[in-house]
Amino acid sequence: MAHTTDHVKALIAAERRELAAVLHALRPEQWEAPSLCTGWRVREVAAHMSTGFRHPTRKVLWELVKSAGRVNAMADRLARADATALTPGELADAMADNAHHPWKPPVGGYENALGHDVVHGLDITTALGLDRRIPEERLRVLLAGVTRTSARFFGAPLHGIRLQADDLDWTFGTGTPVTGNAQDLLLAAFGRKLPPGRLSGPGGGRFVRVPGVG
Template identity: 60%
Template sequence: MGNTTHRRPASEIRAAIAAERRELAVILDGLSAEEWNAPTLCGGWRVREVAAHMTMGFRYSLTKMVWELIKARGSLHQMTDRCAHKDAAAHSTRELAALLGDNADHPWRPPVGGIEAALGHDVIHGLDITVALGLGRQVPEDRLRILLEGVDAKTLKFFGADLGGIELRADDLDWSFGTGTPLHGTAQDLLLVAYGRRLPPGHFSGEPGDRFLAARA
């Protein structure tokens, strides 16, 4: 039931990353102007800021990334937030969608976490968009399982997820994590919880559900 970690072949994860980026690029390309300006599960970011952030690794050299971090006085959060807003204004929505699809095979990965973290980056930010917009997209099971297998205490700490006294228990996959009062939901919704997200109403069942609801606009 819990996360039984085993190392997946890098080729399998690279294929999952490429497929995720291509599918998300198609979704982004079909959004209306209103949807591009809609809020997401990332606080303070509209769809266009999330898309700009997702493509940042393709557009910034290591030197530029370091310089932006220096300007932010070492704050990764401040750096990514400023760059997301700046880049969202500098690129058209068509350009942002194309950047994601055209770089499906780009080898970028976050500075920590390895290739699995690159998949997590794309899947979670994709869900930040599609869940907030109510598009009903289901991430393929093979990609979800790669990420679910990697959920651990370090994941919760990095993303600021407080699961004290709660067991995440998926209704659609044989997966659970933690101990305590069960929080039921789909595997992808519970993955978002583990990554520190709060979701709109209707995604969870179980007594702890209210702890993980997004604030009403």
């Protein structure tokens, strides 16, 4: 099913408003807890999610120059600095106040902007054990965009693996089966290691986060 730009932008706005509500409800200790993003607490993930709203493009480009063109190094430095400079309330407000902000990644358009919000939101809620369910309409936009190329970009170990959702009609790849709900499989396709017990099947262990590691 094709999605118009306006439709995807509406999905992004809804996701950001819902994420803002989640962030506003977090307890202080949850802001300091680790996320699924290796080395980042919830604070750093929330700061990273709103980088494009709070910093003009020229600043981001300058920071990229300072990082010798290393995007991940630049993103890490900005996230850590902003996580320290801003309060949890300010980080949550940045999502709510920018629900309709036109930011999108350099490639991939608004579908990738939706993916950025959904996946990083799950980096927070999944790590904290919060039962937030992403609406199927949003998931289907993102699942339709999963490819071998995108999986390699995020370092997802999908070679010889078949991802199979047990809550909607979606599969990807061929080989050893990994079964779980669609949003957990989306995280796996984005290179995330999940808490134990969320995925099943002979290949599920490939995507499990070992406690105390990473």
